[in-house]
Amino acid sequence: MPNFFKSALLLSAGTFLASGSYATPPGFNEPGMGQMPVRAAGDLTPRDVQDWWPEVVDLERLRQNETKADPLGEDFDYATDFAKLDLDEVKADVAAVLKDSKDWWPADYGSYTGLFIRLAWHSAGTYRSGDGRGGSDGGQIRFEPLNSWPDNGNLDKARRLLWPVKQKYGRSLSWSDLIILSGNVALEQAGFKTFGFAGGRTDDWQPELVYWGPESKFLTASRFSHGNGRPADEGAIPQELKQDLGASEMGLIYVNPEGPEGNPDILASGERIRTTFGRMGMNDEETAALIVGGHTLGKNHGASSKDCIGKEPAAAGVEAQGFGWKNSCGTGAGPDATTSGLEGAWTATPDTWSSNYLENLYNFEWRLTTSPAGAKQWIPVNADQVEFVPDAFDPEKFHPPVMLTTDLAMRYDPKYGPITKRWAENPAAMDAAFARAWFKLTHRDMGPAARYVGSEVPDEQFVWQDPLPSADYGTITSSDIDMLEGKIRDAGLSTSDLVRTAWAAAVTYRDTDMRGGANGSRIRLAPQKDWPVNDPETLARVIAAMEAIQADFNAMGTGRKVSIADLVVLGGAVAIEEAAKAAGHEIDVSFSPGRVDATQDQTDLESFEYLRPAADGFRNFYSERARLSPTEMLIDRADLLTLTVPEMTVLVAGMRALDANADGAKHGVFTDTPGALTNDFFVNLLDMRTEWSPVEGEEYVFEGRDRETGELKWTATEVDLVFGSNSELRAVAEVYAYADGEERFIKDFAQAWNKVMMLDRFDLR
Incomplete structure (x- = not known):
């Protein structure tokens, strides 16, 4: 099967594939055999599997979840x-x-x-x-x-x-x-009052493997398609940003300040800014505030030709000790510094907070020019008459203010213009907007406010933090839990119904920004309750049953209450225990109470739509929104859940045994006793009496037939079969297919399940 993720994975950490031809190693001349990129003579570095077979599934990101090095030790808090x-x-x-x-x-x-x-x-x-x-x-x-x-x-x-x-x-x-x-x-x-600061960010000790875009060269863009309504033959700048990407070019944080792909088109720049900042969670006002506030202080650096600039840190020699971009012109720093290639400051107060940025933006008309390094920028049409910006190093020198193409978009864009015009007349409003936007910019990836630490944490919470209410009641006790488990068993809900609901609630979690998860029971709120992957009819039935149990318990007057969030997770635990019992095993699935229920007002519809799975291999769900193959979407989801290779493996197998596929699909349910937590998935997947072949007209779907009789035995997706085809995954699958492997499988499944259910419990960390 084609593996659409290969380019994503190998380009992800900045390791760009070399362009050009591929060498064919001796003996590898047949179609489909491995071909290795040309390497320099004398290159003695080891070749990994993907060097030879680029389409083989790469599990490196999941291995990182298991082996992340931390010199501070596991016990450090x-x-x-x-x-x-x-x-x-x-x-x-x-x-x-x-x-x-x-x-x-x-x-x-x-x-x-x-x-x-x-x-x-x-x-x-x-x-x-x-x-x-x-x-x-x-x-x-x-x-x-x-x-x-x-x-x-x-x-x-x-x-x-x-x-x-x-x-x-x-x-x-x-x-x-x-x-x-x-x-x-x-x-x-500089004189600005910030909104606050929260500590609590922990350091990584190795680079995260991230897909930053399809390009193989810095400062290029092949990530856009034409989506702004203007035909390409009329010189339209493509605006529709593909996939989940945010920045507009490879190697940029946001957009090219000279304009899209260096084209100083002010209106097109405004569209590109809106697209990019929008993908990064900012609305128009927040975007405008960040650009205005960010350019109120400091200056651009482009005093020397870019030909003077040496290699970036990753390409510099060991003697550079991690420094890069050595400038060989003049002193190489200070008045001769070159970074972006743009040159000059926006305001007369580049080291002091002021409203001078907007004053200059609106008080002058601007003409296009170039910096000493050749970058496109703008200066007032009467620049020689308005030299009031101090030089960064010579107190006797002054310069005209500069603006970038992106700055002028703040004035001329039909949406940004009215915002900044209003702020030009009311600088205090701009200051307030920037304070909040800066706080969001620097804290939005930290997750819930429960992670915030320090004396400057603001009291106010924002909807982008996915706030949760504080419990004003006692937490349920172990005896309460026993009683509630009995109520759930008597509610007439199937094992698969309970498992699917608990999984749907928890699987939205993503470790990248600590959003999602079961806490808050947003599974019962828009938009999650209506996502097709969550089987809305089944979900509504389960939630209704849980609400009835909740109402009865909370009316008992004990001073303790139970949340729907806790009941959903507890329901999953009950179902797994019953499923293990049906397979002849007694287990105790861990459960930690204390979750609360969020309200609809605490749930931003637009931002939660980003959590909607385009694919979920654990439920054998795959949609046209998926940007990668089913297998790579599974690995991506497993990575967001911080799973290791064995954890991913047992969870997929367990979900199949529990008949928990989305919409009740039977692909991968390799058992005659669905709902019982057996190791049948592994046993039957590795059974050599079954021969697999693609189903014509159904992409990624396969059928398994008896080798002797031709009788149809099972159907499967690529996600199911990869555990038998990939050598690493097969090695893990074999462990659980052993004659005595079922008990270990059930134990490992329960542990991995509990890990997923607990990922968002920051209140217990």
């Missing part, structure tokens, strides 16, 4: 250590660095204000709503490919400037928290 810090002292140390200009990287205007704001922004700005990947949590900007993206040029210097602070506080202050805090401190030192 970062939130506890961070809470002990004197945040005022930390901020004072950052503020001191802010003003301590270094000869090796001189500070603009004597302050690193703009540099630290940019560092925080670019660390957080990779977040995308579609799959929750990117963002500041984890400090991924320290690793490749983000560390060496062209849009992150010279941010390696910003982190080195902060190293003394990080070294002082050690493990009590993560890089990911320090980076965001440095942006807040920079804003505050």
